[in-house]
Amino acid sequence: MADHRSTTRVLDILELIARNQDEKMSLANISKRLQAPKSSLYPILQTMVARGYLNYDENSYVYSIGSLCYEIGSRYLDNGALSQHIDQVLEHITSQCQETSHFAELNGNEVFYLNKKDSPQSIRMFSSPGKRLMAYSTALGKSLLSDKSDEELAELYPNGLYAVTEHTITSMDVLKKQLEEVRRTGFSYEVEESNHYIRCIAVPIRVNGRVRYAISVAVPVFRYTQEKEEQIRNLLQEAKESLEQKCVLPR
Amino acid sequence: MADHRSTTRVLDILELIARNQDEKMSLANISKRLQAPKSSLYPILQTMVARGYLNYDENSYVYSIGSLCYEIGSRYLDNGALSQHIDQVLEHITSQCQETSHFAELNGNEVFYLNKKDSPQSIRMFSSPGKRLMAYSTALGKSLLSDKSDEELAELYPNGLYAVTEHTITSMDVLKKQLEEVRRTGFSYEVEESNHYIRCIAVPIRVNGRVRYAISVAVPVFRYTQEKEEQIRNLLQEAKESLEQKCVLPR
DNA sequence: TTCTCCTGTTCGTAATTACGAACAACATTA
DNA sequence: TAATGTTGTTCGTAATTACGAACAGGAGAA
Numbered sequence: 001m002a003d004h005r006s007t008t009r010v011l012d013i014l015e016l017i018a019r020n021q022d023e024k025m026s027l028a029n030i031s032k033r034l035q036a037p038k039s040s041l042y043p044i045l046q047t048m049v050a051r052g053y054l055n056y057d058e059n060s061y062v063y064s065i066g067s068l069c070y071e072i073g074s075r076y077l078d079n080g081a082l083s084q085h086i087d088q089v090l091e092h093i094t095s096q097c098q099e100t101s102h103f104a105e106l107n108g109n110e111v112f113y114l115n116k117k118d119s120p121q122s123i124r125m126f127s128s129p130g131k132r133l134m135a136y137s138t139a140l141g142k143s144l145l146s147d148k149s150d151e152e153l154a155e156l157y158p159n160g161l162y163a164v165t166e167h168t169i170t171s172m173d174v175l176k177k178q179l180e181e182v183r184r185t186g187f188s189y190e191v192e193e194s195n196h197y198i199r200c201i202a203v204p205i206r207v208n209g210r211v212r213y214a215i216s217v218a219v220p221v222f223r224y225t226q227e228k229e230e231q232i233r234n235l236l237q238e239a240k241e242s243l244e245q246k247c248v249l250p251r
Numbered sequence: 252m253a254d255h256r257s258t259t260r261v262l263d264i265l266e267l268i269a270r271n272q273d274e275k276m277s278l279a280n281i282s283k284r285l286q287a288p289k290s291s292l293y294p295i296l297q298t299m300v301a302r303g304y305l306n307y308d309e310n311s312y313v314y315s316i317g318s319l320c321y322e323i324g325s326r327y328l329d330n331g332a333l334s335q336h337i338d339q340v341l342e343h344i345t346s347q348c349q350e351t352s353h354f355a356e357l358n359g360n361e362v363f364y365l366n367k368k369d370s371p372q373s374i375r376m377f378s379s380p381g382k383r384l385m386a387y388s389t390a391l392g393k394s395l396l397s398d399k400s401d402e403e404l405a406e407l408y409p410n411g412l413y414a415v416t417e418h419t420i421t422s423m424d425v426l427k428k429q430l431e432e433v434r435r436t437g438f439s440y441e442v443e444e445s446n447h448y449i450r451c452i453a454v455p456i457r458v459n460g461r462v463r464y465a466i467s468v469a470v471p472v473f474r475y476t477q478e479k480e481e482q483i484r485n486l487l488q489e490a491k492e493s494l495e496q497k498c499v500l501p502r
Numbered sequence: 503t504t505c506t507c508c509t510g511t512t513c514g515t516a517a518t519t520a521c522g523a524a525c526a527a528c529a530t531t532a
Numbered sequence: 533t534a535a536t537g538t539t540g541t542t543c544g545t546a547a548t549t550a551c552g553a554a555c556a557g558g559a560g561a562a
Contacts, residue, residue, distance in 0.1 A: 005548070006257030006519075007298040015319075018326040028539065040520050042541075047258040054360075061539055065327045067358050068266075070365075073324020074381035075269040076316045087369075091342070107303075107318050114321075118338075130325035256518070257549075278510065291550050293511070312509055 009036065009044055017054065018065055026061040077114065082205075082213065085246055089239045090117035093217060097232050099121035102216045106144040109156040111135050114213075136175050137164045142188035143214035146179045146204055153179075167192040186240075187233060188214075197221050201229065203236040205243050215239055258286065260295055268305070269316055277312040324381075328365065333456075335466065336497055337443040340490045341368035344468060350482050353467045359410075360407040362386050388415045389427050390451035393439035394465035397430050397455055404430075418443045437485060437491075439465075448472050452480065454487040458493050466490055 012034050017025050020033075027045060031038040045063060048054040052068040077083040086103050093101040094117040103115040110132040135141025136157070145153065153172065161170045169175050182188045182204070190200040195218075202216035217232045253380035263285050268276050271284075278296060282289040290438050296314060299305040303319040328334040344352040345368040354366040360422040386392025387408070396404065404423065412421045420426050433439045441451040446469075468483070470485045 004294040004298040006255075007261050007295045007301075010258050010261045011299070011302050011304060011319075014323050018323040021326060021329055026539065031469075037521055039522075039542080043519085044258045047255040048262070051259075051262050054263060065323060067327060067356075067363055068262075069320070070324045070327035071363075071381035071383075072265050072269045072316060072500065073321045073327075075272060076318060076321035076324075078272060078379075105318075112322075122399040128325065128329075130322035132322075183256055200545080277508085279508075289510080290512080290552070294549085415540055 006044075009034070009041065010048070013041070013044065013048065014053070014065070014069065017063055017123065018069075021064075022029055024060070025063045027063070030063065080245060082207070082246070083114075085243060086115055087117075089215070089243060090115060093117070093215070093232075093235045093239055094119060096235055097130060097217060099223075099228075099232070100218045102218065104140045104144070104154050104216070105211065105213050106135060106141070106211075107132065109135055111141040111144060111214075133194055134161075134164060136161050137168045137190070137194040138216075139188045139190035139202035140214045140216045142175075142182055142190070143204040143216070144203040144211060145175075145187065146182035147211035148179070150176065164194050165192055165196055169193060187236070192221065199224050201232050201236060203240045205240055207244075213243075215243075257295070260285070260292065261299070264299065265290070265294065265304070265316070265320065268314055269320075272315075275311070276314045278314075279312065333458070333494060333497070334365075336365055336494060340466070340494060341366060344368070344466070344483075344486045344490055345370060347486055349466060350474075350479075350483070351469045353391060353469065354464065355391045355395070355467070356464050357386060357392070357462075358383065360386055362389050362392040362395060362465075367420065384445055385412075385415060388419045388441070388445040389413050389467075390441035390453035390501045391465045391467045393426075393429055393433055393441070393461060394453040394455040394467070396426075397433035397439065398462035399430070401427065415445050416443055416447055420444060425461075438487070443472065450475050452483050452487060454491045456491055458495075464494075466494075 013030060016033055017029060023029070027038055027041060030045070031041055034041070045054065045056075049056045049063070049066070052066045055066045056062070056063045057064070087156055090101045090103060093216070097211065098119055100119040101117045102113060104111050104113050106112070111134075113131045113133075115129055115131050135145050145156075148156070157172070161168070161172060161175065163170050169178070178188070186203060188202045188204075190198075192198060192204075197220055198218050199221055200216045200218045202214050204211040205213040205215065207213070215236060217236065219228060219232070262485075264281060265325050267281060267284055271334045273279070278289055278292060281296070282292055285292070296305065298309075300307045300314070300317070303317045306317045307313070307316045308315070341352045341354060349370055349372055351370040353364060355362050357363070357365050362385075364380055364384075366380055368384045374473045375483060383394065386396050399407070404427070408423070412419070412423060412426065414421050419428070429439070437454060439453045439455075441449075441453075443449060448471055449469050450472055453465050455462040458462040458464070466487060468487065470479065470483070
């Protein structure tokens with residue numbers, strides 16, 4: 001593993017500030033949190049502010065993420081014809097079933113949320129673009145993992161599966177059986193395994209034959225009925241076919 | 252101006268790769284483009300890939316923007332209650348008038364695009380989140396500049412206004428008169444000044460009394476009518492009032 | 503094959519950065 | 533008022549990084 005100290009520092013600063021937006025991020029605090037001397041971080045922060053990657057409020061002594069991070073980050077999705085259509089697809093799904101829809105990819109062993117469309121009757125579920133969750137605990141993740149061999153799964157989770165909620169799958173064998181079901185039926189399910197009171201249904205999206213993305217709909221348990229499940233499966237199936245048709249390009 | 256070399260390098264790399272997605276970005280090419288030795292960039296790139304800020308395709312020798320950039324960048328908008336509502340507002344506008352709507356802020360002397368909702372009958376206009384345009388050449392920019400004093404304007408454009416298209420305003424006096432109109436009427440307009448065949452209407456959004464954001468609708472000239480202009484003004488006015496009510500928080 | 507052109511990788515020394523301590527400026531607390 | 537706790541800033545030396553050259557491996561052309 002490479003470790004170029006200066007580079008590591010720049011990236012550590014970005015992550016620290018981005019992931020702790022509630023905390024007052026002063027130079028002194030960043031220094032404490034990263035266990036690095038103020039005098040070392042000082043010129044780095046100066047440069048990052050001058051370049052627009054960070055903002056600095058002189059009154060409150062707070063560093064925050066700057067617009068250049070947004071500009072750079074936006075380019076992550078520009079590849080692939082898919083991202084041009086995904087907004088409309090999510091919107092259609094959510095407008096039809098009135099529940100929150102998500103679009104995600106696999107990142108290591110985690111689900112990486114790329115986009116979402118909030119339900120109008122939204123029970124503000126804790127999810128947003130850029131968020132990560134252990135794949136095996138979500139419907140999206142099960143769709144994204146459905147492609148993997150037993151060996152690949154073992155490599156992704158060398159220490160086994162830990163429980164996120166009391167309903168999370170913790171047995172690799174159970175997971176494998178569920179993934180087999182996903183391959184057979186085309187749908188993955190989640191019953192309060194990552195969020196209390198939330199159930200999810202998802203489908204894998206294939207690009208050039210390999211699973212690359214997944215779409216899901218999240219439903220609060222008290223609104224979950226057989227009719228709704230049926231409706232959502234149809235919407236997801238429709239979305240899957242539409243997207244897979246539009247995009248045969250590799251990333 | 253601070254210049255911490257290592258930090259500068261990291262940021263240069265991100266910008267180079269993000270802004271030249273069509274070009275094959277190999278180590279050798281990055282070295283050439285940044286005029287920095289391969290051996291210096293090598294450990295930096297290694298670290299950035301290891302941390303997920305860049306992806307590297309060993310077959311094509313291409314570095315690209317990684318998911319962590321997306322994660323970090325996504326946090327730029329989390330501040331402020333506004334961003335939670337802006338999606339719905341743009342969607343409402345576009346669904347009513349069937350034209351593309353934009354949300355932006357001022358960044359130096361440039362318009363910085365934060366969000367958009369594409370028209371269903373979209374004449375794919377070249378615009379996307381993270382893009383920048385000279386403020387004086389766009390309706391969004393004129394709304395965002397409407398707050399500025401003559402002195403501030405002079406500071407923002409010390410070298411005057413250059414023409415983006417043949418319709419771009421290049422006289423500071425004309426710009427000032429138009430900004431006066433924006434203050435009086437509440438709307439700003441653009442007639443093919445930044446994009447050929449595109450006209451725009453925009454409104455400023457105030458947070459705590461100061462102009463902070465703007466919303467616009469872009470219309471191809473051949474679909475532009477007085478009735479449509481009237482409709483769009485009403486939609487924008489409605490959106491403005493809705494957003495300003497919901498958000499009195501400073502950034 | 504052989505040559506060329508592309509890629510990434512390694513190494514020893516010169517130049518740059520990192521460190522800790524000391525300082526200054528301001529706000530809050532005693 | 534004085535004491536304490538913030539904050540950012542500066543400096544000289546030790547440790548790290550940057551540099552250019554040389555090398556290695558693969559692709560394609562002569």
